[in-house]
Amino acid sequence: MQLIMNLMKKWYLIKTKPKQEKIAIINLQNQDYHIYCPLTIINNKTVFLFPGYLFILLDEKVQDWSPIKSTKGVLNFVRFGLNYAFISNNLIDFIKANENITIKKIKHLNNFHPGDNVEITEGVFKNYVAKFKSFQSDERVTLLLNLMGQQQKIYIERKSLVGL
Numbered sequence: 737m738q739l740i741m742n743l744m745k746k747w748y749l750i751k752t753k754p755k756q757e758k759i760a761i762i763n764l765q766n767q768d769y770h771i772y773c774p775l776t777i778i779n780n781k782t783v784f785l786f787p788g789y790l791f792i793l794l795d796e797k798v799q800d801w802s803p804i805k806s807t808k809g810v811l812n813f814v815r816f817g818l819n820y821a822f823i824s825n826n827l828i829d830f831i832k833a834n835e836n837i838t839i840k841k842i843k844h845l846n847n848f849h850p851g852d853n854v855e856i857t858e859g860v861f862k863n864y865v866a867k868f869k870s871f872q873s874d875e876r877v878t879l880l881l882n883l884m885g886q887q888q889k890i891y892i893e894r895k896s897l898v899g900l
Contacts, residue, residue, distance in 0.1 A: 744797065747772070747823040749814040750790045750804070757784055760809030764792065767803055772828065774835050785835070789814070791823060848899060854879065858896040866890070868897075 752760045757773060764771050770793040774785035794801065805812060814821040848854060848868040856864045856879075866879040875894045880887050 745793050745795045747791045747793055747825065747828050749821040749823060750792050751811045751814050752788055752790060752809055753811050754788065756809035757788070757790065758809075760790060760807060763807045763809055764790070764804065767807065769794070769799075769804070772832075774831060776835075791828060848877070848897070852899060854897045854899055856892065856896055857898055859892070861890070861892070 750760070761771050761773055772791040772793070776783050776785060792804070804810060848871075850869055852868040853865055854868050856862055856866060861881065864881060866881040869878040869880050869889070871877055871894075872891060876891050877894050877897065879890050879892060879897075881890050882888075
């Protein structure tokens with residue numbers, strides 16, 4: 737019976753008022769709504785993985801949605817045209833399963849800042865010093881490297897660098 741009830745429920749996306757995620761979570765939970773908000777701690781500070789957004793599990797046929805919009809901290813439901821934005825259970829499961837991996841990536845984002853000198857530790861450019869430019873997707877970064885008197889942009893795996 738519980739499985740059938742869960743199949744009728746969907747995850748929806750709520751936009752919170754600026755910096756009021758915690759207030760919205762507390763107030764929605766006090767109204768018996770099920771909320772998911774991925775969090776992490778970086779430098780002893782709680783950080784939201786999706787700042788300004790909450791996931792809420794709702795049954796559109798049974799639950800009353802009207803109190804949600806007027807809940808303190810909630811701005812509104814996210815919509816695409818007239819339709820409420822809903823998120824598949826598979827995507828929520830994926831986010832939950834990868835939450836710790838994402839947290840580790842976020843913690844390492846602050847290792848380098850544009851303009852920082854870094855040393856390349858692997859590959860063709862091993863032991864070269866370059867300037868960090870930016871992070872790319874898939875664990876890669878963009879560096880600026882002086883080659884033959886000219887600054888060249890190269891892409892390298894993040895794990896192949898150390899800061900100087």
